[in-house]
Amino acid sequence: MTDQQPSLSKLIGKRISIKVPLWKENTVMVVSLVGVETGGIWIESAQIMEELLAETPYKMTQASMQIFVPFQQILAIYYPGGGPWISEKVAQ
Numbered sequence: 051m052t053d054q055q056p057s058l059s060k061l062i063g064k065r066i067s068i069k070v071p072l073w074k075e076n077t078v079m080v081v082s083l084v085g086v087e088t089g090g091i092w093i094e095s096a097q098i099m100e101e102l103l104a105e106t107p108y109k110m111t112q113a114s115m116q117i118f119v120p121f122q123q124i125l126a127i128y129y130p131g132g133g134p135w136i137s138e139k140v141a142q
Contacts, residue, residue, distance in 0.1 A: 056129070056131075058127070061129055063083065064083055066083050066128065066129045067081075068081055068093070068119070068127050069124070069127075069128075070124055072123050078126075085116075087118075089121060090119050091119055091121075091127075094114050094117070098115075099115045102115070
């Protein structure tokens with residue numbers, strides 16, 4: 051694999067955007083990528099943690115909650131890649 055090819059494992063510790071229709075149908079969520087396994091990814095997200103805790107009597111946890119998301123549930127993973135912006139809106 052060359053340095054030019056995308057690799058999720060190279061993004062561990064970075065902020066990525068994901069689209070998981072089961073959680074938020076038309077929403078892209080910004081999360082921290084914690085780990086990558088064969089079947090999915092581990093993420094951290096304050097937004098998701100707060101939503102999960104809203105259904106419980108707890109208002110906080112002792113540590114950041116890590117959530118496993120199977121690849122089958124992920125519609126897309128977005129990462130800007132550090133290059134120049136490529137956007138028709140910016141070009142106009």
